[in-house]
Amino acid sequence: MNIVVLIKLVPDLVEELTIDSGGAGLDLTFARWIINEFDDHALEQGILLKERHGGTVTVVAPDLEGADDVLFTAAAKDADRLIKVKGDFTMANNHALARAFSAIIKDLQADLILTGVQAHNDLDGSAGPLLAECLQLPYVGYVSGVAVNDGKSTIRKEYPGGLLAEMEVALPTVLGIQAAEQPPRYVAVSKVRQAMKTSSIEELDASDLNPDGAAEIGRMFQPEAAAHAEMIEGSPEEVSAKLVGLFKELGVL
Amino acid sequence: MSQDIYVVIEHLRGQVADISYTMLAGARELSPAAGGKVVAVLLGHNAKDLAKDFAADQVLYLDHAALAEFTSDAYQLALADLIGKDQPRAILFGNTSIGADVASVLSMRLGLPLVNSCRSFTSNAKFISQICGGKIMAEGELPSPTALVTMVPGGYSPDQGRSVDSPPIAESAVPALEALRVTLSKYIEPESADVDISKEPLLIAVGRGIQNQDNIELADALAQAIGGVVCASRPVIDQGWLSTSRLVGKSGKQVKPKVYFAMGISGAPEHVEAITQSGTIIAVNTDPKAPIFDIAKYGVQMDLFELVEVLTGQLKAKV
Numbered sequence: 001m002n003i004v005v006l007i008k009l010v011p012d013l014v015e016e017l018t019i020d021s022g023g024a025g026l027d028l029t030f031a032r033w034i035i036n037e038f039d040d041h042a043l044e045q046g047i048l049l050k051e052r053h054g055g056t057v058t059v060v061a062p063d064l065e066g067a068d069d070v071l072f073t074a075a076a077k078d079a080d081r082l083i084k085v086k087g088d089f090t091m092a093n094n095h096a097l098a099r100a101f102s103a104i105i106k107d108l109q110a111d112l113i114l115t116g117v118q119a120h121n122d123l124d125g126s127a128g129p130l131l132a133e134c135l136q137l138p139y140v141g142y143v144s145g146v147a148v149n150d151g152k153s154t155i156r157k158e159y160p161g162g163l164l165a166e167m168e169v170a171l172p173t174v175l176g177i178q179a180a181e182q183p184p185r186y187v188a189v190s191k192v193r194q195a196m197k198t199s200s201i202e203e204l205d206a207s208d209l210n211p212d213g214a215a216e217i218g219r220m221f222q223p224e225a226a227a228h229a230e231m232i233e234g235s236p237e238e239v240s241a242k243l244v245g246l247f248k249e250l251g252v253l
Numbered sequence: 254m255s256q257d258i259y260v261v262i263e264h265l266r267g268q269v270a271d272i273s274y275t276m277l278a279g280a281r282e283l284s285p286a287a288g289g290k291v292v293a294v295l296l297g298h299n300a301k302d303l304a305k306d307f308a309a310d311q312v313l314y315l316d317h318a319a320l321a322e323f324t325s326d327a328y329q330l331a332l333a334d335l336i337g338k339d340q341p342r343a344i345l346f347g348n349t350s351i352g353a354d355v356a357s358v359l360s361m362r363l364g365l366p367l368v369n370s371c372r373s374f375t376s377n378a379k380f381i382s383q384i385c386g387g388k389i390m391a392e393g394e395l396p397s398p399t400a401l402v403t404m405v406p407g408g409y410s411p412d413q414g415r416s417v418d419s420p421p422i423a424e425s426a427v428p429a430l431e432a433l434r435v436t437l438s439k440y441i442e443p444e445s446a447d448v449d450i451s452k453e454p455l456l457i458a459v460g461r462g463i464q465n466q467d468n469i470e471l472a473d474a475l476a477q478a479i480g481g482v483v484c485a486s487r488p489v490i491d492q493g494w495l496s497t498s499r500l501v502g503k504s505g506k507q508v509k510p511k512v513y514f515a516m517g518i519s520g521a522p523e524h525v526e527a528i529t530q531s532g533t534i535i536a537v538n539t540d541p542k543a544p545i546f547d548i549a550k551y552g553v554q555m556d557l558f559e560l561v562e563v564l565t566g567q568l569k570a571k572v
């Protein structure tokens with residue numbers, strides 16, 4: 001089985017986000033690009049399926065600062081093929097990403113294409129369903145369990161409140177992974193370093209990055225909170241004493 | 254072509270989801286500027302009754318056995334056909350397990366622009382979307398002539414989308430729903446839980462800041478000392494440190510305790526949407542800019558590990 005995992009790199013939210021001088025986009029000059037949290041789950045799900053059914057895992061990532069790290073980390077987790085898609089992805093939206101990736105993925109003869117359910121900067125839709133439609137494949141998102149048999153996949157889709165739907169999806173398909181069946185594995189830095197020596201990254205050119213399908217942004221701004229918490233200050237002892245008083249006042253103690 | 258605002262109603266096992274009413278409320282804000290009607294689009298099978306309380310000028314009802322329960326393929330086919338024929342001014346979807354399986358696909362299939370994560374509209378038909386974990390808002394003109402939009406909760410109350418008068422219903426033709434690649438086998442009920450966190454008056458919530466499974470004990474001890482119940486954000490549940498029944502948020506439970514005591518939770522929109530009905534939110538976080546402080550009544554900017562044992566000790570001494 002050929003499993004392809006599509007990685008989208010996103011600016012790390014731990015860093016301060018700034019809006020560029022034009023006022024309608026993020027200033028990404030100093031952004032730290034990291035793997036989208038849910039893509040990490042998609043990779044884990046891909047590796048788990050390979051362990052269960054055999055086959056290969058191919059990881060595809062856009063050429064952004066940090067892509068090599070992400071790809072070698074995937075290799076250390078036992079991904080087989082690493083592909084970096086060259087092009088200026090800094091400002092590329094998901095429509096562009098999906099079109100560029102679909103051209104490359106077409107040639108990979110994938111049975112299963114896994115990607116994170118969404119990313120925090122999906123202003124024009126999510127990469128998974130956009131890609132699925134470019135490839136004319138079915139799509140199901142919010143997936144937290146995948147089994148494969150007889151040329152079909154059986155997936156578990158999440159609804160609010162812990163309700164799951166079991167669905168049959170014809171292969172090949174694109175799935176938006178919300179959570180892998182187990183937490184993404186941790187790999188030691190030494191294993192990643194080793195992967196840097198033993199595996200190689202293939203570089204493929206993106207066809208043009210056509211962004212059509214998104215709305216134009218007039219301005220971006222940081223939300224002004226309607227209110228801010230009243231901060232309780234002091235040493236841990238002082239804060240605790242105030243909290244105990246508060247719990248009493250609120251009638252829960 | 255019309256200036257109508259279509260709202261794709263979400264329902265699951267005979268229950269209309271709150272986001273549907275939120276979207277109807279959004280459509281009501283948008284429709285005067287657009288100059289069209291608010292049209293609720295209901296896909297289902299023998300499901301007409303669901304439309305009774307929609308605050309819409311009209312309901313378009315698409316009835317087909319393959320639409321009895323949601324599957325992406327059937328919804329995509331039916332809606333692609335409808336949108337292609339009617340070309341309304343905008344079509345609103347939930348940014349949910351249902352809407353997100355459909356909206357992006359239709360954007361590519363129909364070549365229509367998509368606005369994701371819209372929270373509200375302005376009176377002059379601009380969208381305001383919430384991205385980057387709620388840290389950035391993006392505003393723009395609703396693209397013309399037909400825009401697809403996915404909506405998140407928070408901008409409108411579902412009650413604004415409910416009405417006591419039933420709207421007129423018109424049946425709309427359903428295209429052939431054949432060669433479906435996605436089929437529903439069954440629903441799997443949530444695992445039965447020892448407690449129902451949606452009914453508890455005092456919740457001790459932990460997030461990724463709790464760091465590891467062993468530290469859950471600290472929250473347990475605090476909960477025991479004060480007589481509360483422990484719950485968590487998604488990363489904690491995904492790590493398997495607590496059972497799914499303790500998940501608070503978009504994919505978990507909505508809660509409304511008297512007091513929600515949150516430690517090491519940033520306040521991402523998917524978490525926050527489920528705790529706004531709480532009486533009082535108290536948050537402990539090392540990051541003074543954590544969005545949770547914008548919705549909490551009281552905040553403590555402190556390492557939770559410096560606080561939690563001291564607080565537990567004081568509570569034990571009191572009780």
Ligand SMILES: Cc1cc2nc3c(=O)[nH]c(=O)nc-3n(C[C@H](O)[C@H](O)[C@H](O)COP(=O)(O)OP(=O)(O)OC[C@H]3O[C@@H](n4cnc5c(N)ncnc54)[C@H](O)[C@@H]3O)c2cc1C
Nearest residue numbers: 460461462486487502503504505517518519523524539557
């Ligand atoms: C479709 C979908 C559905 C989702 N559903 C849910 C859901 O139902 N529920 C949910 O919670 N999330 C949900 N999420 C995930 C959500 O987007 C966030 O990723 C998640 O809520 C973040 O959890 P967190 O606040 O615990 O972690 P983080 O965002 O990583 O925040 C951790 C916080 O802990 C603080 N911290 C760290 N160390 C300490 C310390 N020692 N003391 C005090 N503070 C500390 C940090 O400053 C930070 O603010 C969903 C996401 C998607 C895409």
Ligand SMILES: Nc1ncnc2c1ncn2[C@@H]1O[C@H](COP(=O)(O)O)[C@@H](O)[C@H]1O
Nearest residue numbers: 144145146147154155156166180181182
């Ligand atoms: N038929 C299935 N379809 C999808 N996921 C499954 C299926 N069976 C098991 N899983 C996943 O595998 C994990 C273990 O499931 P179980 O074997 O039922 O305990 C769960 O997290 C499920 O999400």
